[in-house]
Amino acid sequence: MEPKYKRVLLKISGEALAGEDKSGINEEMTSKVAKEIKEVQELGVEVAIVVGGGNFWRGRSSKDMNRETADYIGMLATVMNCLALQDALQAEGVKARVQTSITMREIAEPYIWRKALKELENKDVVIFGAGIGEPHFSTDTAAALRAVNIQADIILLAKNVDAVYSDDPVTNPDAVKFDRLTMREVLDKDLKVMDLTAATICMENNMKIQVFGLAEENSMVRAVCGENMGTLID
16 A cells, blocks of 8 residues: 555544553553554654543543643643553554653653654654643644644544544434535534644644544554545545
């Protein structure tokens, strides 16, 4: 198969790494993700990754918790996922670096834009952790910003569902699947593919997004090769 893109930003939810366990890290699922990333890299594609942290932490644990505190806990959750994914990739023989927006020198590199570019050019997988290092911003926003920073060709948005729908297809069997959308349509229809800040960054920087189901067979390779699958947002 021939890749359509040279450099991609893969956004994976924390829940995806939890697999059937629903929380924490499922080793089988994490290994599966690492193997697929390896297949993408073997096509000559440069891969950067942003991982969410919802398998460990999602929002405030109580209404009394400070929003900033809750968001920083969430950032730490993403770093745990980054380290697990790095370990799984290295077990597959793939060189992987973790860069974090909060300094953690003992376990990861600090995020440095030029260093990230150099590592991608050297065919290392670069995993970005801790969001953008500031509260009130989601990992969707981190994915959009990092994709723009590294001049990615596209964001590959791996979801638990196989595409963008007009409503939740699990609860609404009449939900309509979209094969292609513009970012303006995503915003106008309030489809919640990404949060408003992330969607705006993508729209202003002409960043394309391919939404696809992570559980589908060879989904990452097929997305990188431009196969007609999921939903393309451009």
